[in-house]
Amino acid sequence: GQQVMQIPQYQHVQEGEDFTTYCNSSTTLSNIQWYKQRPGGHPVFLIQLVKSGEVKKQKRLTFQFGEAKKNSSLHITATQTTDVGTYFCAGSAQGAGTASKLTFGTGTRLQVTL
Amino acid sequence: DTGVSQNPRHKITKRGQNVTFRCDPISEHNRLYWYRQTLGQGPEFLTYFQNEAQLEKSRLLSDRFSAERPKGSFSTLEIQRTEQGDSAMYLCASSFGRTTGANVLTFGAGSRLTVL
Numbered sequence: 224g225q226q227v228m229q230i231p232q233y234q235h236v237q238e239g240e241d242f243t244t245y246c247n248s249s250t251t252l253s254n255i256q257w258y259k260q261r262p263g264g265h266p267v268f269l270i271q272l273v274k275s276g277e278v279k280k281q282k283r284l285t286f287q288f289g290e291a292k293k294n295s296s297l298h299i300t301a302t303q304t305t306d307v308g309t310y311f312c313a314g315s316a317q318g319a320g321t322a323s324k325l326t327f328g329t330g331t332r333l334q335v336t337l
Numbered sequence: 338d339t340g341v342s343q344n345p346r347h348k349i350t351k352r353g354q355n356v357t358f359r360c361d362p363i364s365e366h367n368r369l370y371w372y373r374q375t376l377g378q379g380p381e382f383l384t385y386f387q388n389e390a391q392l393e394k395s396r397l398l399s400d401r402f403s404a405e406r407p408k409g410s411f412s413t414l415e416i417q418r419t420e421q422g423d424s425a426m427y428l429c430a431s432s433f434g435r436t437t438g439a440n441v442l443t444f445g446a447g448s449r450l451t452v453l
Contacts, residue, residue: 224396227379256441265428265444266380311379315440324370324393325442327379 225250225316227328235334242302244331246295246312253317255288255295256325261308266327292317302335309333341445343429349451350419357415358448362431368440369412371404372428374447380428386412387434419452426450 226249236242246255254273258266270279272288272295279286285298295312309332313325342361350356362369368387372380383402384394388409401419406412416423426447432440 258442265446266442268441268443271441313379313442324382324385325440326382327372330377330379332377 225314225326227312227314227326229310229312229328229331231331232329233332233334235336236302238303238335238337239301242299242306242333244297244310244312244333246297246314246328248293248314248326250293251317252292252314254315255292256313257286257295257297258311258313258327259308260311260330264308266311299333302333304335304337306333307335341429341431341443343427343445343448345448346446347449347451349453351453352421353418355415355417356419356450357413358427358429358450359411359413360429360431360445361411362429363443364410366431366433366443367409368432368434369406370430370432370442371412371414372430374426374428375424383414383427416450419450421452424450424452 229246256271257269259269260266270286275292276290277288283300287296309330311330312328344359348356370385371383373383374380382395384404386406389406401417404414426449428444428447430442430444432442
């Protein structure tokens with residue numbers, strides 16, 4: 224079945240440093256979504272990418288979808304303590320239709336200290 | 338409407354007992370998903386509904402698990418003869434399914450199950 228892996232599993236940075244998490248799927252995706260889960264909370268939708276090579280920005284966050292639609296990345300510039308949490312990518316397998324399930328990645332936990 | 342609501346928030350049960358969780362989705366959402374999450378892992382897909390129809394169920398899901406969405410609104414997830422390995426957070430999510438594009442999921446706060 225479809226597998227979605229993320230690296231690194233955990234990263235600890237000092238406030239102001241940059242952070243990047245990478246997402247790799249075993250199968251071609253029709254789209255990729257990113258979610259953030261704060262400690263003790265539930266996943267919250269951040270963004271969706273659909274087109275090959277697409278890049279989207281949300282303030283300090285930059286999201287990229289690979290040309291082959293099998294990988295994605297999230298880059299945070301100048302991290303803040305409010306960025307703490309676990310970041311998950313989630314994808315739908317290509318050809319599975321819009322009603323298919325989202326398969327979540329293994330997640331990257333980000334810790335930010337002053 | 339304040340979002341996806343799940344009850345109970347916490348459930349502690351003894352091995353072998355049955356438990357049932359309820360999810361009330363966002364009212365205008367036609368799709369409802371159940372995921373399971375254990376500590377340090379990503380949400381694992383269990384099953385999903387479009388309106389009242391259960392369209393997909395994980396092959397990894399034991400026959401002890403059953404879900405219903407009888408009127409296309411709220412859903413229940415029942416686990417029979419619970420085992421310690423069932424201990425996890427059970428997350429419900431809903432979405433509005435369009436004819437094109439993927440679903441954006443809105444998650445509830447989850448129901449945490451502890452099996453002793």
